[in-house]
Amino acid sequence: MARKCVPLLVAILALLLALCQSDDRPGHLQPLGSHRPPEGDVEILDYVPHPIEFHEKYVAASKPVLMRGATRGSRAFKLWNDAYLSEKFGKLILMTEHGKKENRSDDMSYIQFKTFLKRYNETDEYLVETLPPAMREDFQLLKSLLCGGFTEYLRDAVMWFSSGGTKSVLHFDGVENINCLMSGKKDLFLADKKYLDWAHMDASGAHSNVDVDSVDMDKYPGLGRIPWWRAHMEAGDCFFIPVKWFHQIRSFERNLAINIWWIPMPKFNPNDCYVDGDVNGERKPLESYASLSNFKFSPEEMARREMLEGIDEIPDRKLPKLYVLDIAAGSIEHSSPAMKARIKEKQKLAIDELFRDVDVDKDNHLDWDEVVSLSRETLTAVFGATEDPDEEKDRNVMDRYARQHEGVEADELDDIELEVPEGFEFPDDYDPATFDVNEFLSAQEKAQRREDPEVETPEGFTFPDDYDPATFDMTEFYKAQQEAKRRAMGEAHEEL
Numbered sequence: 001m002a003r004k005c006v007p008l009l010v011a012i013l014a015l016l017l018a019l020c021q022s023d024d025r026p027g028h029l030q031p032l033g034s035h036r037p038p039e040g041d042v043e044i045l046d047y048v049p050h051p052i053e054f055h056e057k058y059v060a061a062s063k064p065v066l067m068r069g070a071t072r073g074s075r076a077f078k079l080w081n082d083a084y085l086s087e088k089f090g091k092l093i094l095m096t097e098h099g100k101k102e103n104r105s106d107d108m109s110y111i112q113f114k115t116f117l118k119r120y121n122e123t124d125e126y127l128v129e130t131l132p133p134a135m136r137e138d139f140q141l142l143k144s145l146l147c148g149g150f151t152e153y154l155r156d157a158v159m160w161f162s163s164g165g166t167k168s169v170l171h172f173d174g175v176e177n178i179n180c181l182m183s184g185k186k187d188l189f190l191a192d193k194k195y196l197d198w199a200h201m202d203a204s205g206a207h208s209n210v211d212v213d214s215v216d217m218d219k220y221p222g223l224g225r226i227p228w229w230r231a232h233m234e235a236g237d238c239f240f241i242p243v244k245w246f247h248q249i250r251s252f253e254r255n256l257a258i259n260i261w262w263i264p265m266p267k268f269n270p271n272d273c274y275v276d277g278d279v280n281g282e283r284k285p286l287e288s289y290a291s292l293s294n295f296k297f298s299p300e301e302m303a304r305r306e307m308l309e310g311i312d313e314i315p316d317r318k319l320p321k322l323y324v325l326d327i328a329a330g331s332i333e334h335s336s337p338a339m340k341a342r343i344k345e346k347q348k349l350a351i352d353e354l355f356r357d358v359d360v361d362k363d364n365h366l367d368w369d370e371v372v373s374l375s376r377e378t379l380t381a382v383f384g385a386t387e388d389p390d391e392e393k394d395r396n397v398m399d400r401y402a403r404q405h406e407g408v409e410a411d412e413l414d415d416i417e418l419e420v421p422e423g424f425e426f427p428d429d430y431d432p433a434t435f436d437v438n439e440f441l442s443a444q445e446k447a448q449r450r451e452d453p454e455v456e457t458p459e460g461f462t463f464p465d466d467y468d469p470a471t472f473d474m475t476e477f478y479k480a481q482q483e484a485k486r487r488a489m490g491e492a493h494e495e496l
Helices: 002-024 051-059 075-079 082-089 113-122 193-198 221-225 301-313 321-331 337-358 368-372 376-383 389-405 437-451 475-495
Strands: 043-045 065-067 093-098 108-112 125-130 140-142 154-162 176-191 229-234 238-241 246-262 289-291
Touching: 051 238, 082 113, 093 113, 108 113, 113 125, 113 154, 193 221, 193 246, 301 321, 301 368, 301 376, 321 337, 321 376, 337 376
Parallel strands: 043 065
Antiparallel strands: 065 238, 093 108, 093 125, 125 154, 140 289, 154 246, 176 229, 176 238, 176 246
8 A cells, every 4th residue: 555655645746846946936937927927017198299208208217108099190000901002012022030939040031012911811921121111101200209309310110010929039129119000919028128137138139049938947047037017009009118128029910010210319409399499489390290201211320329338338438449440340240251351441441530530639539529429421431331232132133023023114123233144044934922032143153153263262162173053052152151251250350
């Protein structure tokens, strides 16, 4: 009898041990946020605040706020059903992710918008794309951003579109963010940036690798200590997420959202909100909305922001020239080695000129006022216009041939110089929605090598003696190129 009881006692002890461990690690192997109840819901407004109120109460205070129904009167909210989007913007080539649970991988592809709209309800495709210029007339900024300088610091507008069921990684944005929901619902986990050290961000510093459905508290113990806030969005709502507040988002139903990112401003300009710039006078009348097409993005302002953040971290609040060079190196991080070499020398010359112009005491350091005084033109010369055109190659190929496939006349096409490589032919049943553009790019690479035997070969890679461009698989070549890029980037930072 005693022997029969032993297995039962062992099972009971194992269960008690598991329960004790579970109590010691609340939220272990459970969804993010299960470790403790939320502090509550974020503040909710039933109106859209004036820019001065929005800046003082929320932006400057680093306080999230949910604006109920804020975008319900906008053109996009009223018009953007699938039929309208397909008819008006269906030929656009956009980027989709595969898989609704985000993992920050490179599993992305290009697709015609109308094709996505036909099949997204039956697939796990998730459209994530900078809002194309053609759609910016429809999308409108809220009144809260229409004076004070916000629109001078716009960074990007991103469209997020799925059939619901998406789950983002836990992450933060290095910019201010308003997310406006055109359809569907979203639930957000949100935590103050002051707890960022507990969030276990990866080496890039912007997101955590934690499984948001099953948090391993042994691997990510800091997450068990974080107080968090809850937010629930309905169609028509807009939500302000302050810079560096980390968050995780789950979406439901047909889900279409646009987020506006803007770079934190050195200083809010209240005079811009008053008639004749007189803060003692009458406030400017503001429209409820303004089309995004009326404004331009200013990504180069991120460099100013990085310099000011650097100054804040330095005891004597003086930024050395080496720090500026490092930011410049980061601005071309994703460029090809050949392009880096071309840009790097131009950047050094532009930085020398920058210091000659604004470094008043000529000590090869910049203070806060000197950085603020930098013109937009100077920032662009040093940090802007450095994107690698190769990253648009896929889109150009797909866009040109997609429109040719639709019968658009040649003189209506964008001015894209694109030659079909020798020996390559588009198939008779060419479909821009399914065509593998890598076949085209591989043919281009092989043609380039035939025409230019001096094409740069990555270190550590050797073409075989029986190399035949017509049959050679370029996969290993591309891998070697990527490895060479990573090495070059590391060497550039070591040099700095």
